[in-house]
Amino acid sequence: MPFRSLNSRMVEAQVLPGQRLFSQRGAMLAYKGEVSFTPSITGGQGGVMGMIGRRIANEATPLMTVEGSGTVMFGHGGHHVHVIELSGDTLYVEADRLLAFDGSLQQGTMFMGSQGGVMGMVRGQVTGQGLFTTTLKGHGAVAVMAHGGFIELPIQPQRPVHVDPQAYVAHRGDVRNKLSTAIGWREMIGRGSGEAFQLELSGSGTVFVQASEEKL
Amino acid sequence: MNGPVIHDAHSLPVNDNVNPYAFSVDLDGQWFLQKGKMIAYFGQISFHGIGHGPLDRLIRSSFHSPLHAADWVVAEGRGRMVLADRAFDVNSYDLEEGNLTVRSGNLLAYQPTLALKQSIIPGFVTLIGTGKFVAASNGPVVFVEPPIRVDPQALVGWADCPSPCHHYDHGYMRGVLGGVRMLTGFGGTSGEEHQFEFVGAGTVLLQSTEQLMAEQPTGAPPDEAGVPSGGTPSTHGNQPSAPRLPGQLGDLQRRFGL
Numbered sequence: 192m193p194f195r196s197l198n199s200r201m202v203e204a205q206v207l208p209g210q211r212l213f214s215q216r217g218a219m220l221a222y223k224g225e226v227s228f229t230p231s232i233t234g235g236q237g238g239v240m241g242m243i244g245r246r247i248a249n250e251a252t253p254l255m256t257v258e259g260s261g262t263v264m265f266g267h268g269g270h271h272v273h274v275i276e277l278s279g280d281t282l283y284v285e286a287d288r289l290l291a292f293d294g295s296l297q298q299g300t301m302f303m304g305s306q307g308g309v310m311g312m313v314r315g316q317v318t319g320q321g322l323f324t325t326t327l328k329g330h331g332a333v334a335v336m337a338h339g340g341f342i343e344l345p346i347q348p349q350r351p352v353h354v355d356p357q358a359y360v361a362h363r364g365d366v367r368n369k370l371s372t373a374i375g376w377r378e379m380i381g382r383g384s385g386e387a388f389q390l391e392l393s394g395s396g397t398v399f400v401q402a403s404e405e406k407l
Numbered sequence: 408m409n410g411p412v413i414h415d416a417h418s419l420p421v422n423d424n425v426n427p428y429a430f431s432v433d434l435d436g437q438w439f440l441q442k443g444k445m446i447a448y449f450g451q452i453s454f455h456g457i458g459h460g461p462l463d464r465l466i467r468s469s470f471h472s473p474l475h476a477a478d479w480v481v482a483e484g485r486g487r488m489v490l491a492d493r494a495f496d497v498n499s500y501d502l503e504e505g506n507l508t509v510r511s512g513n514l515l516a517y518q519p520t521l522a523l524k525q526s527i528i529p530g531f532v533t534l535i536g537t538g539k540f541v542a543a544s545n546g547p548v549v550f551v552e553p554p555i556r557v558d559p560q561a562l563v564g565w566a567d568c569p570s571p572c573h574h575y576d577h578g579y580m581r582g583v584l585g586g587v588r589m590l591t592g593f594g595g596t597s598g599e600e601h602q603f604e605f606v607g608a609g610t611v612l613l614q615s616t617e618q619l620m621a622e623q624p625t626g627a628p629p630d631e632a633g634v635p636s637g638g639t640p641s642t643h644g645n646q647p648s649a650p651r652l653p654g655q656l657g658d659l660q661r662r663f664g665l
Contacts, residue, residue, distance in 0.1 A: 198547040200615035219599050220561040221551060221613055228576060228599040255599065266561070269546055269616040 193293060194274045194332045201266040202274060202334045204257075204291060212257040213298075214265055214291035224261020231256045252286040256294075265291050270336040270407065273399065275363070278330055280396075284361035286325040287407055293331030301326050335361055339403030351393035357404040364396020416449035419487045422499065422539060429491040430499060430541050432516065437465060438482045439523065440490065440516035450486015457481055469519045469536075481519075490515050495543040495620060502540070502566075508533045509564030509612070512620040515541045528571065530622055531564070546615030553609055556602035560617040568609030574602045 193212070195203045204212055206226055216230060231254045257263055266272065272290055275282060283301065292298075300323050327333055337360045344352050346366055353371065362368070371391045392398050412426075419425065421433040432438060434452060445454070457466055457479055465481065482488060491497060492515055500507065502521060511532050517523060517540035526533045534540055542548075544563050556574050565571065576599060605611050 197549050198615060200546045201549060201613075217599065217617065219558055220615070220617065221555055221557040221611075222602075223551075223555050264549070264551075264613070266546070266615045267617065269618055 194291070194334055196272070196274055197264065199271050199340070200269060201264055202272050202291070204263050204265060204334075206257055206259055206261055206263055208260045211294035212263075212291055213254045213289075213294060214257055214263075215267060215287075215289060216253040216255045218265050218267040218290055219257075220264045220266050222261055222263040224259065226257060226259035226261045226263055229256045229258070230254075252289065254289075257291075265334060267336060268407075270338055271340055271401070273335050273337065273341040275333045275335060275361070275399070276331075277327065277333065277363070279328075280363055281326050281328040282333055282361055282363045283324050283326055283366075284333070284335055285407075288336050288360060289325070290334040290336045292327060292333040293329075295329055296331040296333065297328040299326045299328065300324070335399065336407060337399070337401035337403075338405045338407060339401045342400045342402060344398050344400060346392050346394060346396050346398055348393075348395055351391050352398055353389040353391050354398060354400050355404060356388055356390050357406060358400045358402075359390055360399040360401050362392060362396060362398040364394065366392050366394040366396040366398070368392045416487055419449070419489070421487075424497065424499070425489060427496050427547075428494050429489050430497045430515075432482075432488045432490060432541070434482060434488050435485050436483070437519050438488070438516055439470065439479055439519060440482055441514065442478055442480055444490050444492050444515045445482065446489050446491045448482075448486055448488040450484060452482050452484040452486045452488060455481045455483065465519055469522045490541055492543045492620075495545055496547050497541060497543050498548055499539055499541045501538075502534060503537050505537075505566060506533060506535045507540075507564055507566040508571075509542055510562070510620070510622070512622045513542045513544060513563055515543055517541070543620060544612075544614040545618050545620060549613045549615065551611050551613060553605040553607055553611060555611055556604045557611060557613060558599070558617060559601065559603055560619055561613050561615075562603055563612040563614045565605060565612060566610045568605045568607055568611065570605060570607050572604050574604035576600055576602065 193205045193210075195205075197203050201220065206212060206224070213231065219228060267290055270290075277296065341360070344354070346352050346362075346364070356370070369391050371389050414425065419431045421431070423431060425431050429446065434448075434450070439457075456477075457470065470479070497515065508526050508528070508531050511530055514523075514532060514534075517534060518538035520538035521534045521536040521540060524533045524535065542563070548563060553568055553570075
């Protein structure tokens, strides 16, 4: 458990020799001990191929490698920070919401269009997430940022969860997501409820939602 | 659903937070406060601009930023006064025969038993003595003990540490790979090349984000030999003289003598 929440907007991470962390550049607030911050050219793991993949997927966010021994405090932009512990499962999150994560986690990108075909692509457009999202897999912790507080909603089989695409932060587990629309004649004449698009998540897992409809 | 909390003159907290963003002062006598930070009051309170009039003695004993005086007022009387600043987190701190240096924009109000002085470090003010003061921060404040290195934007202030100094981390610009990085700009910078370092005994106050509050002028120190930034106003930010080329890491190279 390298991350510890100091308050709603700050986390403290233990850095031990031989282990490394990735964090968003410029998100370090303070540190104790001998710690070095190196801008990661490849933006994470997987070497050059990983970098190219992320560039193509537009999931390349400026990251830095944090190494050494000591404690580091992270926080960024006044956003709320939530620590998610992964134990072998996969977290799906937008790269720019990552504040810091364990170097032991496997980082990848996933094509969202593969879930839901054409509607999946529309979904990417509507949510502003694009067609790709970042995946983190393995054992370790991730500090994720959100505008406003975090709400964790469990997803159970037969009990899908609908969330506003703008409030969606991340999800984990075996979850399928699709965009559900409720467009009727009201939307056509401009008298919509403003909730025409919703993200429907089904399967079993957890979805994280922020208490705001503002994107980062 | 809970409605807003309703307070009257008696149920307002005594020298405590109303909520994270507002602080209630139980006034009986005088307090110094920054202009425009009072949002409401009960009771008989008058506000005097300082720098003239009957408050001369008070100003002499507890206000030592002569050119900064226009930004402060004295609240005088009895009652409860609520302070807030643009929905930033507000906290009160007690000093007992102590000293605390804080970023000038973050200080909202203080008891006249404390003396406010310009810090030698530009942009900061120091409070000395015994009493209570109220300061704002962007996000909750975290107290840490030295030795620690702090991002300049996250620093709110420090108490009892006599040694704030600059620290540079640029190890990654050295060596062969560093040379390639430096020449091509490939990989960019980490944004964490510069910290404030604190050692010794004391407490350092951090805010939870890297967004600063607007700085208040502290007044220029006298133009004397040996006074840091005396006379000439300090220039903020390094203005690059030529447009930056893609292969440059900006001013970092020059600063580190690379």
